[in-house]
Amino acid sequence: MSVTASAEVTAVQPYRHRWIALFVILAAEVMDLLDALVTTIAAPTIQRELGGSDSLVQWLGAGYTLAMAIGLITGGRLGDLYGRKRMFVIGAIGFTTASLLCGVAVTPEMLIGSRVLQGLFGAVMIPQGLGLIKEMFPPRELGKAFGMFGPVMTISSVGGPVLAGWLVDADFFGTGWRMIFLINLPIGLAAILAALRFLPEYRLSNATRLDLPGVALVSVASFLLIFPLIQGRELGWPVWTFVSMAASIVMFAVFGRYEARRARSGRDPLVTPGLFRKRAFTGGLVAGLAFFSGMMGFGLVFNLYTQLGLGFTPLQAGLAGLPQAIGGVAGFALAMSGLQERLGRGLLQIGTIVMAAGAAVLALTIHLAGLDVGAWQLAPGLGLVGIGMGLTMAPFFDIVLAGVEPHESGSASGTMTAVQQLGGALGTAVLGTLFFNLLAGRWGFGASMQVTVWVEVGLLALTFALSYLLPRRARPSD
Incomplete structure (x- = not known):
């Protein structure tokens, strides 16, 4: 099923497989939420076995959330431009692949890079699901559909850290901490196959283009702030760390001025x-x-x-x-x-x-x-x-x-x-x-x-x- 929606039409005829599709979207949400939580439990074990400095512990969480923050700004718009089903599947494939890379990482740098990839692909995947729900369900069922998120997110937030601790301690097949990432493989593959079969395609016919310069500016500004905050202590707080943090303020200001100029020119800002x-x-x-x-x-x-x-x-x-x-x-x-x-x-x-x-x-x-x-x-x-x-x-x-x-x-x-x-x-x-x-x-x-x-x-x-x-x-x- 493929639907091209206009900016004015946000509700279409309900899709007959909508409840199955909802569970596919919920599976993606669970993967994202668990991966945001599990490394806080496993970080000491990862550092002990993989090596790396104390900053590794911080980057395991910060790399994921920073990439997610930057990617979320444009993730939903990608679905408007290229189709929500298509971008959901691309995001799920990328997230699952990045999870595999995390699970087989042999150096701290490889693990951190894979976490960043997880965050970026998660930012592509998650907004599509929320947009699809609004399209698939009629107004009378929309509240019930979004109401499913509460119990699922609650169970994930309560059970996520316990699951992570159990997986690390259980050391299944000698994988140890790696299993907290490898467990995403069966969930991700099932979500991808089910998405290809059950998710409908929606795309806005008049979607605005991406503000790539804006994305670049806010990405650089965020990195200039977070990187010295994490690495500065281990390096003895050299002068460049303070210069970097000051430069981040300047870059955020440049980003604001650019967005204002873009809006005045009639183009859609980030x-x-x-x-x-x-x-x-x-x-x-x-x-x-x-x-x-x-x-x-x-x-x-x-x-x-x-x-x-x-x-x-x-x-x-x-x-x-x-x-x-x-x-x-x-x-x-x-x-x-x-x-x-x-x-x-x-x-x-x-x-x-x-x-x-x-x-x-x-x-x-x-x-x-x-x-x-x-x-x-x-x-x-x-x-x-x-x-x-x-x-x-x-x-x-x-x-x-x-x-x-x-x-x-x-x-x-x-x-x-x-x-x-x-x-x-x-x-x-x-x-x-x-x-x-x-x-x-x-x-x-x-x-x-x-x-x-x-x-x-x-x-x-x-x-x-x-x-x-x-x-x-x-x-x-x-």
Whole structure:
């Protein structure tokens, strides 16, 4: 089936294999989510067996999320231009191949490069699935289709770290950590074959061309920021690292001016420049950058602390983090029970307070118990962190996007999703570098973890303060 849609027509006759197609799309989402989580558990084992410096641990996560952030900006538009089924299949083939390259990597450089490829192809694959759902399902079934994402994403986020730890410890066929990537092969192959058979083809007849210079500018700007943050510590912070970070600010400014000039000339920009003149949206971008940086950086450092500091196995580390994942599910469910509609922005603020309180409880527990702390002692603080995280994330995107005009929502949502991924890369770089720097300065694991936790509290305080720039409530659904 092939459909060419106009810009005005966004809903077509429902596709008869739509529910099978939905499960194909969900399989791709699961692969992406798992690969964003698993390396935080397996990183110490990978470094020990493959070699490489401490920066390898950071690049395993940052390389993936940075590539994803950059690729997501244009991933959806590729589907509009060349067909969503076609780009989904290309993305899935590339993602699966990159997973194989990760699984057979023999050097740290090969593994990091393969992770970057995973992120880029994931950014091509994921937006196509979301676009196809909007096309395949009639309005009366659209809510039910998107509702399937909640349970699937919840199970993946809860079970992903535990699965990763189990696979590493089980050492199936002597593969060890490599199995966390090789497990994508059967899932990916099944998704590719099913996509070829069951996904319909949709393409916009009047899709705009790609803004390749804009992609290049934002890619260079992001790399100039992240690279020195990760590598600078090991190199002794030479002058070029600070020059690079300063140059990244200049490049982001050049990117902004280029996008504004492109919009004035009547060409479609990568990001709608008018969005950045809206206080709510710019505040939401900075708040999102702070929140997601802290969340992802904290996750990496916590797993390093439990394995390197407390001597947990990968499986034990995955299980130790389970209270946070379960708390996140509970917080999200609580928000969806009606609190989000009643409290609006207030729920986001309550969530950051609960999350900060949980982090403080965790820091106090580590301080009092020292290296004798066990997983059960860490559970209350982690549980509170998870509940606060769920309460914050549930309304976040809807509240931020309420401050933009309907015709800007596509560009705004794509930019917010990219910032979420960029925040993950930035948090991995900054908090990971801080943790390793403290250890190098002869701080103990417990003390280094406590400092990292208090930095996370500071980022949550910044998120709370910036939330006052956001609209009080999300835009009512039609």
